[in-house]
Amino acid sequence: MTVLETIQRSAEFLAKKGVDSPRLQVESLLAHVLRLPRLNLYLNFERELTSAELEIVRGFVKRRGAREPLQHIVGSTSFCGFEIAVDPNVLIPRPETELLAERAWSFLNFLSTGRNQPTEPLAALDFGTGSGCLAVALALKCACARIVALDISFAALAVARANAKRLHATVEFLESDGFDALPSGELFDLIVANPPYIPSAEIAVLDPEVCKFDPRLALDGGADGLDFYRRLAREAAGFLKPTGRLMLELGDEQAASASDLLDAHNWVVEAVERDYAGRERILVAAPGAA
Numbered sequence: 001m002t003v004l005e006t007i008q009r010s011a012e013f014l015a016k017k018g019v020d021s022p023r024l025q026v027e028s029l030l031a032h033v034l035r036l037p038r039l040n041l042y043l044n045f046e047r048e049l050t051s052a053e054l055e056i057v058r059g060f061v062k063r064r065g066a067r068e069p070l071q072h073i074v075g076s077t078s079f080c081g082f083e084i085a086v087d088p089n090v091l092i093p094r095p096e097t098e099l100l101a102e103r104a105w106s107f108l109n110f111l112s113t114g115r116n117q118p119t120e121p122l123a124a125l126d127f128g129t130g131s132g133c134l135a136v137a138l139a140l141k142c143a144c145a146r147i148v149a150l151d152i153s154f155a156a157l158a159v160a161r162a163n164a165k166r167l168h169a170t171v172e173f174l175e176s177d178g179f180d181a182l183p184s185g186e187l188f189d190l191i192v193a194n195p196p197y198i199p200s201a202e203i204a205v206l207d208p209e210v211c212k213f214d215p216r217l218a219l220d221g222g223a224d225g226l227d228f229y230r231r232l233a234r235e236a237a238g239f240l241k242p243t244g245r246l247m248l249e250l251g252d253e254q255a256a257s258a259s260d261l262l263d264a265h266n267w268v269v270e271a272v273e274r275d276y277a278g279r280e281r282i283l284v285a286a287p288g289a290a
């Protein structure tokens with residue numbers, strides 16, 4: 001079978017299974033198997049696949065048809081230009097989280113340029129690091145800052161550690177339920193969090209790629225999805241310098257509720273920024289005056 005025939009037949013199969021953008025998905029899988037940039041497939045449409053290649057592609061397409069995410073099949077995804085390995089123990093990093101990363105490293109770099117004689121290095125905390133995508137991006141984009149990343153999941157931390165090591169990012173990882181394992185008195189210039197924010201009852205009706213393959217621990221934000229915003233609103237100020245910032249990713253329609261929770265705990269919500277789809281996605285808050 002040729003490259004073009006494989007693409008056409010597999011895309012038809014995936015479309016029947018309800019997979020979004022089926023042709024793009026097949027092309028990505030095929031490019032991965034043939035170790036080619038995806039667009040180079042277009043220069044190789046008439047190439048015959050070997051029987052070994054065909055067998056691997058068929059296996060991958062079957063898995064994708066069963067709604068396993070492309071990123072699990074190929075083992076990684078791109079985040080802010082870095083290749084982040086993923087497995088079923090971690091949330092697959094999402095494009096909208098890149099906005100949080102960019103906002104966060106801009107803030108750290110802004111702080112670092114304002115310092116003439118830094119007495120201690122800037123420090124940032126990634127709360128709920130998962131694959132380590134945010135922590136790794138911050139470490140690589142802000143060499144001036146010490147980066148600490150925590151997660152309650154030992155298995156996720158193993159993935160995050162491996163990503164940091166492969167990408168030569170210096171990150172201190174900590175297994176912790178919320179802030180519990182952080183020494184009290186440890187103060188950061190920045191806390192970033194993309195916390196679990198899906199209301200528990202809504203998880204079952206998400207796309208199979210999400211509800212069956214992303215870890216529940218990474219999704220479940222409690223009955224109304226806001227449990228982690230409550231916890232952060234209550235506890236994060238105790239780990240932030242007075243000049244620091246809390247930057248949060250928000251779920252759909254959560255901006256007003258998250259802002260109210262923060263207001264009630266003396267935070268000043270400075271900005272709520274929209275993602276590429278126009279949804280309110282990133283919240284920036286500063287601790288209020290004591």
Ligand SMILES: C[S@@+](CC[C@H](N)C(=O)[O-])C[C@H]1O[C@@H](n2cnc3c(N)ncnc32)[C@H](O)[C@@H]1O
Pocket residue numbers: 090091092093094097127128129130131132133134150151152153156176177178179194195196197217218219
């Ligand atoms: C939505 S995922 C975000 C992962 C990653 N930061 C990203 O943006 O792709 C939330 C993460 O929070 C972690 N988590 C859940 N409950 C936690 C808790 N009580 N304390 C610390 N981390 C927790 C999960 O294990 C998961 O890795």
